[in-house]
Amino acid sequence: MKTQSSFAKSVDSGKLYLVPTPIGNLDDMTFRAIKILKAVDLIAAEDTRHTQQLLNHFEIENKKISFHEHNTQERIPLLVEKLKNGENIAQVSDAGMPSISDPGKELVKACIDSDIPVVPLPGANAGLTALVASGLAPQPFYFYGFLNRKKSEQVDELKDLNRLKSTFIIYESPYRLKKTLANMCEVLGESRKAVVCRELTKKFEEFNRGTLSELLKWSTENTPRGEFLIIVEGNPNDVEENNQDDFLKSMSTTEQVDYFISNGTKTNDAIKKVAKLHGVKKQEIYNIYHQI
Structure with missing residues (x-):
């Protein structure tokens, strides 16, 4: 288990800020997002040319670096090293929230593995x-x-x-x-x-x-x-239990729990259902799901 205190002063590294950008209307940019983009040492952008238009609109002059699906593996070590050296980096996609159908999750994981704080900002989705x-x-x-x-x-x-x-x-x-x-x-x-x-x-x-x-x-x-x-809209009809079992068996244990949760089941109840499906104790599924 790891605990992140996003704004603890004792952290030696820099922070990775996940900054959402407008999905169309520039007025949806938040004050905090503008403040962060002006304050960080580097902005990692999906498309630097596209992001430059946004930065120009809000008079933000910070350095940029490209970070997209085709250079993810090349960029991550460089960005993590900069963060370890105390630089703060903001990651943005072309529109909306980073990692949602856009690049980002690999960098987030690399930062978590390196004990670098990842600070998400709320915004357009x-x-x-x-x-x-x-x-x-x-x-x-x-x-x-x-x-x-x-x-x-x-x-x-x-x-x-x-x-x-x-x-x-x-x-x-x-x-x-x-x-x-x-x-x-x-x-x-x-x-x-x-x-x-x-x-x-x-x-x-x-x-x-x-x-x-x-x-x-x-x-x-x-x-x-x-x-x-x-x-x-969701399917209003009940799924036959046998067909559901076959469907669930094609998933990983974590995906099975998420499936039940997506259908309105509380997390602990979903874990119980998956444990019953596998014929194991609830604690075993709980540990797998929470990566304990």
Whole structure:
């Protein structure tokens, strides 16, 4: 077990700040985020050119370094070394929260392993922004992110998601929106309620609410443009216990616990269910889940 006191004065290293950026509307930048970006020694940006536009708008002149999915392994040792030497670094993605469908988790893990404080800032997140305005049940919810591009693999993913009773969140490209909605109709059923959200916080923000068949028709009759999310209601029908067991056995122990939690089960109860599934004591699953 490790305990992080984010603002303890006795820490010798620098801090990694995870700074969310606006998902479209620059007015959503927080005072604290601006303050941190002006104060750190270095800004690790997914796309330095894109981030420079944000920095120019808020008159921030700090140094930048690129940190994206293609140079993660190269950059992490360099950034960790700088942090160990006492430098403070802010990590930003192009829009929204670092690590959410963006680079970041590997750097966070490396810092935790090196006892470097990781300090998250609250801010813009497209998934939650869309969820609370969707009109569908906001809790429990399951964030999935991007589905696989290949149809057969996407269909398999949707079959797994079809077992959820919780509302779930999908990110999608305008170029694949129609095909994804068609696959959803096929797997989840045409009458399943969903919301297609477009250009959140921007001038052309739009919410299209209806059944999957209605949304598919809309995507066929229009030319989708912009950044999209699909919020889908959970499956109201009970999953047969045998099928559920087969589904769960394809997951790791931790994923099994998370599955039950995503369906509204409390953590301790979820651990009990997984322990029963494996025929072991609850404490054994508890230790695995909490990495004790």
